Amino acid sequence: MKFISWNVNGLRAVVNKGFNEIFRELDADFFCLQETKLQEGQIDLSFDGWESYWNYAERKGYSGTAIFTKYTPLSVSYGIGVEEHDKEGRVITLEYEDFYLVTVYVPNSQDGLKRLDYRMRWEDDFLAYIRVLDKKKPVIYCGDLNVAHQEIDLKNPKSNRKNAGFTDEERGKMTTVLTSGFTDTWRSLNPDVEGVYSWWSYRFNARKNNAGWRIDYFIVSDRLADKIEEAKIHTDIYGSDHCPVELDISFEK
Numbered sequence: 336m337k338f339i340s341w342n343v344n345g346l347r348a349v350v351n352k353g354f355n356e357i358f359r360e361l362d363a364d365f366f367c368l369q370e371t372k373l374q375e376g377q378i379d380l381s382f383d384g385w386e387s388y389w390n391y392a393e394r395k396g397y398s399g400t401a402i403f404t405k406y407t408p409l410s411v412s413y414g415i416g417v418e419e420h421d422k423e424g425r426v427i428t429l430e431y432e433d434f435y436l437v438t439v440y441v442p443n444s445q446d447g448l449k450r451l452d453y454r455m456r457w458e459d460d461f462l463a464y465i466r467v468l469d470k471k472k473p474v475i476y477c478g479d480l481n482v483a484h485q486e487i488d489l490k491n492p493k494s495n496r497k498n499a500g501f502t503d504e505e506r507g508k509m510t511t512v513l514t515s516g517f518t519d520t521w522r523s524l525n526p527d528v529e530g531v532y533s534w535w536s537y538r539f540n541a542r543k544n545n546a547g548w549r550i551d552y553f554i555v556s557d558r559l560a561d562k563i564e565e566a567k568i569h570t571d572i573y574g575s576d577h578c579p580v581e582l583d584i585s586f587e588k
Contacts, residue, residue, distance in 0.1 A: 336584055339363040340438065340477035342534070342551060342577035346371040346401075347378055352574040358382065361569075361579065364405050367427075367438035369479045371399035390414070392424035399424040400438050400478070406431065415464040420457055428468070433586050434559070435468045437476035444481070444499035451504060454481075458508040462515065469516060473556040475584070479534075479577065480552050484509045484519065487529055488549040500550060512554065520553040520582050521566040533568050534577045542576075553582035562586060 339361050343349040346368060358366060359382075366385075374391050381387065385403045390413045392398040408429035414421030429436045439461065444451040468474050482505040486492035495501045513519055525531070532547025541547060553566060567581040 336365070336586065337363040338365045338367070338475065338477065338553065338582040338584070339579050340367040340369070340551060340553065341579040342369040342440070342479040342575060344370050344575045344577060346373055346380070349574045350378070350380065354574060357572055357574065365436060366403040367477050368401040369438065369440035371401050372396050373399050388427055388429065390424040390427050393422045397423070398440055400427050400440055402427050402429060402436070402438050404429065415461060417460050420460060434473045434475055437465065437468070437474060439476055439478040439480070441479060441481045444502065444505065446499065448499060448502065451502065455504060455508070462512055466515065469556050473559045475553065475555050475559065475582070477553045477580070477582070479550060480509070481550055482506060482509050483548045483550055489532070490546040500548060516557050517554050518557050518560045520555055520563050521568060521580065523560060524563065524566050531568050531570065533580055537576055551577055551580045553580060559584065
């Protein structure tokens with residue numbers, strides 16, 4: 336099965352930049368989106384043979400997630416059951432026979448780390464949520480996790496040490512996830528690869544200079560790690576300040 340995740344940073348804008356063609360070319364079984372920046376009824380986007388599920392933020396033009404799938408889920412849920420977090424449209428969970436699929440847009444700690452304390456609460460509550468799921472069946476979760484875990488995951492680690500997305504606190508929370516029964520799929524297959532990123536600032540010609548960050552992930556329950564066939568970062572696909580990331584997994588293994 337092929338999974339794609341993409342922070343589109345405004346879906347309506349990306350639709351005008353070739354989204355439909357990219358969607359068809361990638362030809363996934365599941366296509367997860369973050370930062371759709373939509374309210375219900377603001378876009379008419381559908382594909383034959385696909386179902387779609389949407390979670391909208393209460394605040395207009397902000398956050399939001401979606402999943403397109405070729406397979407009808409056993410159940411669908413929105414949010415993580417914590418009112419403080421569930422107003423921003425950040426999580427969708429689809430249940431299937433062999434796994435849960437979760438797409439997530441993790442809150443940014445923001446300039447000056449204004450939201451770092453909130454981010455820390457989010458991290459604890461989200462990990463508790465996926466741990467509950469993981470007790471029932473394996474979890475595949477994906478999205479913009481807004482953290483570069485290791486120095487190898489961004490171009491300029493020294494100058495970004497205390498910036499949002501690369502604080503010791505955020506990196507520590509990611510370490511906690513990865514020591515709690517979960518695997519970073521791309522890094523597990525590419526342990527020493529440098530210079531491959533999924534997000535670049537719009538400023539300073541960052542993408543042209545490949546001054547990026549790897550902050551978009553597929554994380555899976557450890558017991559799925561031996562079923563991973565491939566993990567990709569599609570750095571050649573434009574339209575957003577993020578590029579799509581991919582996971583190919585076989586449940587037949």
